[in-house]
Amino acid sequence: MKIKPFGATGIELPAIGQGTWNMPESGAKLKEAQRAIRRGVELGMTHIDTAEMYGAGRVEELLGEAIRGIPREKLFIATKVLPGNASYRGTLSAAEGSLRRLRCDYLDLYLLHWLGTHPLQETMRAFDRLIDDGKVRFAGVSNFEAWEMLEAGSYLRSGTPACNQVLYHLCERGVEHEVLPAARRAGAAVVAYTPFGRGTFLRGSRRRATLERIAGKHRATVRQIALAFLIRDPLLFTIPKAAGVEHVEENAGAAAITLDAEDVAAIDADFPLGERGPLATL
Numbered sequence: 001m002k003i004k005p006f007g008a009t010g011i012e013l014p015a016i017g018q019g020t021w022n023m024p025e026s027g028a029k030l031k032e033a034q035r036a037i038r039r040g041v042e043l044g045m046t047h048i049d050t051a052e053m054y055g056a057g058r059v060e061e062l063l064g065e066a067i068r069g070i071p072r073e074k075l076f077i078a079t080k081v082l083p084g085n086a087s088y089r090g091t092l093s094a095a096e097g098s099l100r101r102l103r104c105d106y107l108d109l110y111l112l113h114w115l116g117t118h119p120l121q122e123t124m125r126a127f128d129r130l131i132d133d134g135k136v137r138f139a140g141v142s143n144f145e146a147w148e149m150l151e152a153g154s155y156l157r158s159g160t161p162a163c164n165q166v167l168y169h170l171c172e173r174g175v176e177h178e179v180l181p182a183a184r185r186a187g188a189a190v191v192a193y194t195p196f197g198r199g200t201f202l203r204g205s206r207r208r209a210t211l212e213r214i215a216g217k218h219r220a221t222v223r224q225i226a227l228a229f230l231i232r233d234p235l236l237f238t239i240p241k242a243a244g245v246e247h248v249e250e251n252a253g254a255a256a257i258t259l260d261a262e263d264v265a266a267i268d269a270d271f272p273l274g275e276r277g278p279l280a281t282l
């Protein structure tokens with residue numbers, strides 16, 4: 001697995017981690033999803049993303065079960081506070097809830113899921129308090145416009161969020177206009193969520209043919225090319241969600257692919273950047 005510096009945190013993380021949204025919550029599919037997460041960890045996808053929102057806390061519990069027995073220091077667990085809970089006291093108590101459900105003593109990364117109505121300064125102050133108390137290692141944001149991300153950083157003692165987790169895939173490249181340049185200047189990593197964009201990148205024969213040609217050249221699959229594109233810059237990370245071992249293995253394999261300038265130009269031609277506009281979210 002390719003590892004690289006995670007923003008200005010001073011640590012390195014795998015370019016490709018694992019998402020958990022919509023993870024199966026019962027039966028054989030749950031067992032397979034938990035096996036898949038453990039297989040992902042074996043393959044170096046140790047950055048695992050979840051949120052108190054997913055399954056109203058249930059996904060954190062199931063992830064906690066999946067990782068039981070794996071030495072904690074081998075994992076990088078990220079979870080998110082819901083904006084409605086993100087007052088100063090609410091954030092402290094939401095973090096306790098996530099820790100309990102995950103059965104962890106600390107979170108590696110704690111994100112504000114999106115900007116809500118609680119003053120951002122309060123949430124960031126709570127994040128610094130959690131860091132002081134040893135309950136969180138790094139604070140970050142999600143779904144933040146460039147200027148919101150910079151404002152969040154101004155309230156954090158570190159001066160910058162560790163990352164901004166944003167919607168980014170071949171058919172939704174809006175973050176390249178402002179979020180990526182601002183993150184680069186600020187020293188924040190950018191984590192691409194929904195990297196397969198609900199499969200839309202596979203629609204259209206010309207686009208598909210381009211991806212298949214690049215995939216053939218790299219002896220890869222089109223999904224691996226989609227992921228390789230999203231981690232092409234040192235700033236960029238991604239967290240595909242896969243509920244089966246085969247999918248996890250395919251996704252992990254994408255980290256070994258380095259697209260060349262010709263590949264990127266072909267993708268740029270068929271998946272254009274699009275107009276500047278408000279940040280897209282799910």
Ligand SMILES: NC(=O)c1ccc[n+]([C@@H]2O[C@H](COP(=O)([O-])OP(=O)(O)OC[C@H]3O[C@@H](n4cnc5c(N)ncnc54)[C@H](OP(=O)(O)O)[C@@H]3O)[C@@H](O)[C@H]2O)c1
Pocket residue numbers: 018019020021022049050113142143165166192193194195196197198223239240241242243244246247248250251282
């Ligand atoms: N911050 C936010 O607001 C936010 C929003 C959305 C998502 N996220 C995070 O980002 C993660 C990823 O985003 P996402 O779950 O929306 O979408 P995604 O990772 O782009 O796509 C997940 C879908 O792709 C399928 N898939 C994965 N690998 C595959 C493969 N190799 N071949 C074929 N199909 C494959 C999965 O199927 P199987 O499950 O059957 O393998 C699932 O249906 C989430 O799980 C969550 O942790 C964050």
